[in-house]
Amino acid sequence: MDRVGVVDEAGRLRLLGSAVAGAAFGVVLAVLVASSWATTTTGLVVGVGVPAAVLGGAVGVWTQLRSWRAAGGYEHAVAVQRWVAEGRVPLGVPAEEWVPALQAQADREGAGWGKVVLCVLWTAMTLSMADQHGPVLTTLLAALWIGMGTWSVAWVIPRARAARALLQRAGAALPGPVEPGPVEPGSVDR
Incomplete structure (x- = not known):
């Protein structure tokens, strides 16, 4: 692969x-x-x-x-998931590697909530059209939408929140960026 x-x-x-x-x-x-x-x-x-x-x-x-x-390969994806599950980034992993990886995990929360909203809307729409689709298709559709929403609520959103919390905790331990001082007019070379 x-x-x-x-x-x-x-x-x-x-x-x-x-x-x-x-x-x-x-x-x-x-x-x-x-x-x-x-x-x-x-x-x-x-x-x-x-x-x-x-x-x-x-x-x-x-x-x-x-x-x-x-995500950088299967092993890297699993390592990032392990960091989130354990609630810590191992020592020696450079910030250039773990910050974007955890940020990508944290950004999945919005997608998770989007799937929950779609689950509710599509399930309601499916049930309202049950007489047109029949029981077999209505059951298949409702199961698909409810499964998608349940997966988001049970897995995607909690993992994204855990990644965001880890990112904030680990990021607070990093030395902050150096703030540039005021620039006097005429002191910058052009």
Whole structure:
């Protein structure tokens, strides 16, 4: 896996989880689109859903691998998650490395809250259209949206808050930047 590094058992399970989530999203999206032209039946879910699940699963794995590459590889991503879980950055890690890594983790809180808002809106919309979609598609959609919101509330938002708290604590221990003094007119060379 180019620029991802060695993936351990936990990483393989995470890839499997990404594949399952991508497959679920692919099935729901494909069946939702197909239900505009045909009645939602088990045959439609299987006929359209299976190829969509394969494609969605592949996209889920690709997205996870891309995320690890952007984070500096799997091992670096796991190290940053470990720092957040333990509530400390190990000595010897330069600030140029841990500050951006923790900031990226902390910035995920906004995305997590966005998913919660979307979960509420999409679940309400799905339930209001239950008579049009039928029970199978309504159940699939509601489960997908509720799962997305639950994941954000249970995992994404708490981890982002922990990363922000760690960033603030560890950042307070850093020596502050040197403030420039007042500049006298005419004292700057041009």
